[in-house]
Amino acid sequence: MSEEYINKKIIVKGATKIFGKSSGRAIQMLNEGKTKGEILKATGATVGVKQVSFDVNEGEIFVIMGLSGSGKSTLVRLLNRLIDPTMGQILLDGKDIVQMNKEQLRDVRRKKIGMVFQNFALFPHKTIVENTEYGLEIQGVSKKERNEKAIESLRLVGLAGYEDQYPKQLSGGMQQRVGLARALANNPDILLMDEAFSALDPLIRKDMQNELLQLHHDMKKTIIFITHDLDEALRIGDRIALMKDGEIVQIGSPEEILMSPSNEYVERFVEDVDLSKVLTAGHIMKKADTVKVDRGPRVALRLMQQLGISSIYVVDNANRLLGAVTAQDTVEAIESEKSLSDVIISDLPMVSPDTVLTELFDVVSTASIPVAVINEEQKLQGIIIRGALIGALSGDNKFINTDGTMDSTEQPITEVV
Amino acid sequence: MDELLPRLPFADWIDTGVDWLVDTFGTVLDGFAEVLEGIVEGSVDLLNLVPSILLAFIFALIAGVISTRKIAFFSLIGLLFIDYLGYWYPMLQMLTLVLTSVIFALVIGIPIGILSSQKAGVRKVVNPILDLMQTMPAFVYLIPAIFFFNIGVVPGVVASVIFAMPPTIRLTMLGIQQVPKDLIEATEAFGATTWQRLFKTQIPLAKPTIMAGVNQSIMLSLSMVVIASMVGAPGLGEEVYRSVTQLKTGVGVETGLSIVIVAIILDRITQYAGNRKKKLGGNTL
Structure with a gap:
């Protein structure tokens, strides 16, 4: 491992995802500097993520923000290869996951990366504690051990006592806590949160943001948080990457994004921010x-x-x-x-x-x-x-x-x- | 037209093909037929050893365990009524024939359904075959079945299996494909293998739909018993067939009603088994 990687948990270099056929020609056009629209017109291929590079420090909350269709959800799925990148490198602790075979990748997904989904994605046929155990269950952890870990994980998110209920019996906010507990039960280094709070109503969302910050403070995990909500990004992000049309337009601390928008797009994005809640x-x-x-x-x-x-x-x-x-x-x-x-x-x-x-x-x-x-x-x-x-x-x-x-x-x- | 396009002798080719199959695999098929016949007839004889009233109670008990008390009560009354009419033995024959066919249909159908839900290539082959199986008049299956297995219970079972299998395959496929994408994504994000995804998530969630397919297969298999009696399959169907050929309306109605009673019992039990978990708030999609 070279010096470069110290404290850099994730390094993404030129990650690109092109959907559709004729991606070969699309790559060529991409290298020629053609835009997403031009490529779609000429080849019929959609550029989901376009030559994105960034790195995430160990223990920080890195927010990827953008409007729908900006490629943020695709980008986060490249990080655990739920979507395979067309090109580029994604280094996790210095190891390129793009080069990994199925078994290595499965191991990374089981031990290193946890994921929380927008619509919770809880298994309706399993109880809360069985849902929380899921990651450990598929790793073959014994019933007793995984039960203990799951209960501990549920306690962390404030759901002790709900173990034997079914997801349908819980409110949205509580369901997402289960989603979070399920991801935490594996004790991964990295948490990917794909619009994790977007489906919740504003008050619950704020509570969840606070609790996430508290958990992050206690557990020091590296968190990649996807959102379309600038207020949310500003509240929880140590650094924010703003995406548009599959590209990252600006990366910076919340204040840098607010105070010195790098271009007109960012400026327009931030102009509606309620400054009274951001400025101190x-x-x-x-x-x-x-x-x-x-x-x-x-x-x-x-x-x-x-x-x-x-x-x-x-x-x-x-x-x-x-x-x-x-x-x-x-x-x-x-x-x-x-x-x-x-x-x-x-x-x-x-x-x-x-x-x-x-x-x-x-x-x-x-x-x-x-x-x-x-x-x-x-x-x-x-x-x-x-x-x-x-x-x-x-x-x-x-x-x-x-x-x-x-x-x-x-x-x-x-x-x- | 006749000069331009000579009529191809499809029918002759098929006959030749069937003859070849019979010649080549005759002994194997005979062996299979004998085993199958032994199982079916053995089961009927075994069930017939139990006094009919006791057996009716046992069936009702099973119905009660799987489903509700109401269905158990209906089963008891219905079965005793069939016994009272004097169709107990043919009913046992029919029931065994139906259950044997359904077991075969499920053992073959569910794995095919699972496989085609996973592979688009398999789906492309399976779908047209299913269309063919479902639209081909059921009588047509009987003809080669007679060649392969002579007359009796075996061609009846074989024809029923072919006729009853498509809904199980289709609904297994559908049920698995209907599992929400985000749940599949979750299994992958946590590093599940294909088998784990299939057996811990997709199949349990598809269970209500698969059970609907099983229910349909049972019903179709029941509807085949009368047709199968034309090739000598025993049971209530045989009685119906006889009453038709002899124009005995009364017997026809009695035996027909008996079939309906068995059909309702099987239908209610399997429907209930498929929907049971919904009441716990668990197994809905």
């Missing part, structure tokens, strides 16, 4: 003007006058937020020879950088001074002003910090309250 305080905070507490009220007042603001944040020497002072209180402090700490208002609205905007509205609308963004160590990261919040929601990139942290060279923007 970190994205819209601005640099705060602060004064150190030991500088005294005169310095504070002078700073406020220079900046034309009516209040200022007070921090200690380690940049920990102590509170804020208003210009009026500062003047009184100077007159009565008090120190800054005597007039500090410590009861301030504060949020953490990963608070999403939906949760910010309330805080920002009732606050009389800009809302402070602090990290776990109470250090001031920035402030949120109303104008930036509204600007960000309108999708104006001017108000959004691309990497979720503040650009240090940026000019401080302050608001007169």
